[in-house]
Amino acid sequence: MEVRKIRQLLQRYLLGRHTPAEGHAVEQWYQHFDAEAPVQLTAEEEARISEEMWQHIRPALVPAKSILIAFHRRRWVRTTAAAAMVSGLALGAWWYRQAGPSSTLAYHEVHTRNGEQRTLQLPDSSRMTLNAGSTVRIADDFRAHRHIEVVDGEAFFDVKTNASAPFTVQSGDLHTTVLGTSFNVNAYTALHTMEISVRSGRVKVEGAGGGTVLTQGKALLLDKTAHTLRVQAMEPDALAWQHGSLVLNDASFADMAVLMEKNFGVRITATSATVKATRYTTELDLHMDPAQAVAVLAAIHHLKISGIGNQVLLHE
Known part of the structure; x- marks a missing residue:
């Protein structure tokens, strides 16, 4: 299982947004460690391991308050559990064995041909417009998991706000979380840049270089060759293709x-x-x-x- 998906699973669990199957699997994973004889650590070793875990978890998961709650609820300060949390690999392998491939989201693909544009109303009443020669993957259980992957191409989203079900878009290395907005994702794989532009509202964009919140009229430009990110004013012609x-x-x-x-x-x-x-x-x-x-x-x-x-x- 990908580390990103493991982190998302843990984040949903800590925030109480997990499905019953996900919650059961994580609880069993915790019990797997609780069943083992605890490793005896000195106070200095416990402090060092806790700090190492915190430094790895903090950028990727949830605010400090949620993490601290998890530390009090579960005996994570053990050598085995610490290594598994830092790498994410132990949980990934265990989750795959327990839940199997069906526990991951199922998707269906939507395509447009060269020269074709297409507008779709999504199950949550949000609207998505695809530019020519585009491919996206939409989560089958979209009302519960409002997630779309832009595989190749360009798409404009007009999103209905639903605080209990975040609307997320994955485009290459960039992960966009919608905070109630309309925005454009230009992610043609053959172009040397990728651009996310916000027409209204706000979006949170995260990548390997960190995260930022884009507000109305702003755009984030990723140079895939130079591996640089830049926030700039949205180009006046960013949505010209829709017209x-x-x-x-x-x-x-x-x-x-x-x-x-x-x-x-x-x-x-x-x-x-x-x-x-x-x-x-x-x-x-x-x-x-x-x-x-x-x-x-x-x-x-x-x-x-x-x-x-x-x-x-x-x-x-």
Whole structure:
């Protein structure tokens, strides 16, 4: 079991938001350690282990108050239990053996083809709009577990507030928790960046580099090549795709080619180093004929096109 899922399980348990099956499994795991003869530790060793556990748990799980409650309720200060909590591996293996694969969330996938957009009303009455060439996974038991994974592509969410069931979105390394909002996730796997933009309300975004809360009009940009995160003002054209436009703003050749294929179904290649080094800036109507869209793109950048069907070569 993934460490992230183990942490989420423990977090739900400590906050009292677990299912009966999850609660039973965690209780049995605790009893597994209670059944063993306790390891005799000195006061200094207990203090050291407690501090090590706290330093590992604090960034990933729950506020200090909840953790302290758990320490008083359970005898966690044992060498075996400490190692299992820090790594997460012992609980993962034990949980998998006890509950099996069916204990994890089941999903179904939703796709859009290149050039297709689609709006769905989710079981909780939230709305999700998928951009072209996108794939998402939606939890089957969505009313209880409002979780969506953006596998590839771009999606806009207009979320209904439900304090008892957080709305979460996983996109690559970024985990977004919705605090009542409408927001956009641009997570095409072939692009070198990933962007989360907030149109209204707030979202909490967490990743390997830490977490931040984005408010209305803010965006978080992840550079997947440089491995950097930056909070900035939301781009005015971040939602242009919902209004029928593809906006390229100083895009690299590689990113431009990805977006042209996703939105128009046209595969653009180049052999010229100059063409590949060109930065592309334009706005294209998504209702245009693909050949016309490529012609406009080429004309604006003083380039020529050749090719057959949906295979296009840009050259000088």
